[in-house]
Amino acid sequence: MREFILISNHGRTKGDWRDLMAAGRMDIVAHSVISALFLSNAIRSDVLLHIILNGPPDPPKHIEITYEEGLPISKKDVGNLIRSTLWKYKPKKKVKAFPGVYVEKKSFRKLVEEKLDGEIYYLDKRGEDISKIKFGENPIFVIGDHEGIPKQELRFLKKNAKAISIGPNMYFTSQCISFLNIYLDRYFSKR
Numbered sequence: 211m212r213e214f215i216l217i218s219n220h221g222r223t224k225g226d227w228r229d230l231m232a233a234g235r236m237d238i239v240a241h242s243v244i245s246a247l248f249l250s251n252a253i254r255s256d257v258l259l260h261i262i263l264n265g266p267p268d269p270p271k272h273i274e275i276t277y278e279e280g281l282p283i284s285k286k287d288v289g290n291l292i293r294s295t296l297w298k299y300k301p302k303k304k305v306k307a308f309p310g311v312y313v314e315k316k317s318f319r320k321l322v323e324e325k326l327d328g329e330i331y332y333l334d335k336r337g338e339d340i341s342k343i344k345f346g347e348n349p350i351f352v353i354g355d356h357e358g359i360p361k362q363e364l365r366f367l368k369k370n371a372k373a374i375s376i377g378p379n380m381y382f383t384s385q386c387i388s389f390l391n392i393y394l395d396r397y398f399s400k401r
């Protein structure tokens with residue numbers, strides 16, 4: 211299983227929105243969901259996507275999406291899935307909003323601390339080139355949104371994870387996720 215942890219610095223933490231961009235750049239989140247989970251004719255069963263929303267009115271929120279029979283996901287309407295998931299949030303519980311979709315109050319730091327015995331990378335243009343990395347079966351990738359990974363989280367990641375670069379340009383978050391998925395598909399098929 212590969213995991214992606216997306217930090218959305220301003221993603222709204224209540225489902226009271228329609229406009230993805232106005233909801234703290236939820237458009238970036240929606241594109242990332244598509245890149246993480248969709249193949250042309252199937253949903254990936256090898257991906258666990260974590261979305262950390264740090265926007266108002268009640269941050270942080272952690273949404274988890276992974277393939278499960280009955281996952282109500284459509285490429286045309288990812289925003290609706292995120293919005294409906296936020297409405298199902300209940301304090302002090304990890305709520306199963308839909309098959310394969312969970313929501314709870316959990317910070318980025320807490321989530322990563324739970325995974326410290328895993329193989330954690332963070333995406334950074336100045337990191338080690340991805341071609342030099344020997345991946346295990348269950349890599350975890352931390353990715354920022356249009357504002358990048360917040361400074362205090364970067365300091366924490368520098369001590370606890372490895373920085374990797376996928377190339378010389380600054381790419382969209384969703385492009386990084388697509389690249390990683392395809393890169394790992396190829397990487398594991400050659401082994």
Ligand SMILES: C[S@@+](CC[C@H](N)C(=O)[O-])C[C@H]1O[C@@H](n2cnc3c(N)ncnc32)[C@H](O)[C@@H]1O
Nearest residue numbers: 333334335353354357358375376377379380381
């Ligand atoms: C649109 S970029 C963020 C731009 C932001 N202004 C910054 O300086 O971090 C979104 C995220 O994609 C990842 N990223 C973009 N280009 C990358 C590259 N060449 N190598 C590794 N990660 C990259 C980083 O995690 C970044 O936070």
